[in-house]
Every structure is written in C-alpha cells, then in structure tokens.
Amino acid sequence: MEPGAKSEAKQGEAGSGAAGGGGGSSGSKVYHERQRLQFCLLHALNNLMQEKECFTRAELDRIAGNLVLSDPNKDQWTPLSFIFRPHHNVLTGNYDVNVLITALEARKKKVVWHDRRKGASSIDLDGEALVGLMINLPIRRFGGLWTGRHWVAIRSIDGVWFNLDSDLSEPKKFKDKENVIAFLDSSLNQGGELMVVLQDE
Numbered sequence: 001m002e003p004g005a006k007s008e009a010k011q012g013e014a015g016s017g018a019a020g021g022g023g024g025s026s027g028s029k030v031y032h033e034r035q036r037l038q039f040c041l042l043h044a045l046n047n048l049m050q051e052k053e054c055f056t057r058a059e060l061d062r063i064a065g066n067l068v069l070s071d072p073n074k075d076q077w078t079p080l081s082f083i084f085r086p087h088h089n090v091l092t093g094n095y096d097v098n099v100l101i102t103a104l105e106a107r108k109k110k111v112v113w114h115d116r117r118k119g120a121s122s123i124d125l126d127g128e129a130l131v132g133l134m135i136n137l138p139i140r141r142f143g144g145l146w147t148g149r150h151w152v153a154i155r156s157i158d159g160v161w162f163n164l165d166s167d168l169s170e171p172k173k174f175k176d177k178e179n180v181i182a183f184l185d186s187s188l189n190q191g192g193e194l195m196v197v198l199q200d201e
Contacts, residue, residue, distance in 0.1 A: 030157055035166040041095040041151045043166035045103060048132045048153035048197065055103055060095055063102045097195070100134065100151070104197060114194040120184035125177050129198040131155065133184070136193040154180065 031050045033043040045055045101111045109131055114123065124130065132155030139150045153164040161174040163183070174180045188194060 030162055030164075030171045032164055032168075032171045033166055034169075040166055041100055044134060044151040044153040044164070045100070047164035047166065048134065048155055049107070050155075050157065054107075060099055060103060063099050063106075064095060067098055067102065097136065097193075100195070105200075108200045110198045110200040112196045112198060114196055116188045116194070120181045120188065120194070123181075123184070123196060125156070125161075125180060127198075129201075131197040131199055134195040134197060135184070135187050136195075137187055138191040154184075 031047065031052065033046050033052075035043060042055055042057055042060055046052060049055070104111055111134070114120075123133075132153060135152045135154065137150045137152060138147060140147050150165075150167065152166075155162065155164065161177065161180045163172040163174065165172070174183070184194060
C-alpha cells in the first residue's frame with residue numbers, strides 16, 4: 001500500500017485508544033512497524049509475530065522468487081512480468097497471499113482463508129491455537145481513481161485485541177471482542193479478505 005492511501009474499512013471501529021509505549025492495559029509493550037513503500041505485508045507479518053525482523057525483505061523476496069520458478073505460466077510472461085511479477089512487485093515491494101502463506105508455514109503456522117458468508121462472528125477469538133488475523137483490505141486514493149490492496153495484522157496481546165495496521169501512527173486498541181467482530185465484518189463487507197492464522201501442531 002502506498003503512503004497516504006485510504007482504506008475503505010472503517011478504521012474508527014477499532015477504537016481510539018492507542019497502545020503507546022507500554023501497550024495500554026495489555027501490560028506489555030506492543031510492537032508496531034510503520035508503513036514504508038508497499039512493504040505492508042512485511043510490516044503486517046512482523047506486527048503479527050510481535051518481533052522485529054521476524055521476517056525480512058530478503059526472505060520474502062526469496063519466497064516470491066521460488067514461487068515464480070514453480071509458476072506453470074512462465075512461458076507466457078512479457079518483459080513487464082519481470083517487474084510486476086505474479087507474487088511480488090520488485091519496484092514497490094508489494095507481495096501477494098501466496099508469499100504470506102509460505103512465509104507463515106515456514107514458522108509452523110497454518111493460514112485458513114475465512115469464508116465471508118459465515119461472518120466474523122464464526123471465528124473463535126478465544127481459540128488456543130489462534131495466533132492472530134491477517135486482513136487484505138481494498139484501498140483508494142486520488143478520489144478513487146487509484147485502487148490497491150493493503151495487509152493488516154490484528155491480534156490479541158495479553159488478552160487485549162489490537163489493530164496493528166502499519167499505516168496507523170500507533171496501534172489501536174479494540175474496546176472488546178464485539179468491537180473486533182464489528183471491525184472484521186465491516187472489512188469483509190467492503191471487499192476485504194480475512195485469513196485466520198493458527199499455530200500448526
């Protein structure tokens with residue numbers, strides 16, 4: 001996602017309380033990477049894992065490159081395909097869902113694509129295996145003339161749920177789980193895709 005782009009999801013539903021340096025009422029510091037170029041997936045993954053450089057640009061580039069090598073449609077590529085690759089834009093750093101899944105599987109995590117028809121209330125936010133949620137949101141700028149997608153991490157830290165969107169100036173604390181569900185439903189209703197990240201056994 002480009003800096004300054006607006007997400008169509010209602011960010012205000014996440015609540016106005018910021019985690020701050022001490023993580024608010026969560027009792028621990030909340031790690032939050034800010035947006036740079038279109039590396040939102042990189043930032044979202046590190047925010048999800050709550051660890052600086054848990055994932056690096058080099059690692060995601062390598063994953064994207066390996067996915068390209070196994071692409072059965074390589075023979076149909078044009079010269080522009082080497083810049084705007086199926087899994088990675090080499091100019092902006094934008095990565096797709098295949099890179100996300102492969103990266104998390106390398107950390108013994110399982111990614112489950114949520115069926116939007118079931119609504120967000122069908123997600124067990126108290127599940128022992130739940131690591132967090134990854135949302136792919138539609139974004140727009142220039143009065144809606146330019147559209148794109150943006151990755152956002154949502155997770156619970158010491159029992160408190162946070163919106164860790166790298167485009168925010170700081171983490172946003174959700175008031176309660178009902179507030180989390182409302183935000184997720186709003187995201188889904190406006191074209192967002194939701195992935196549930198679980199600890200793989």
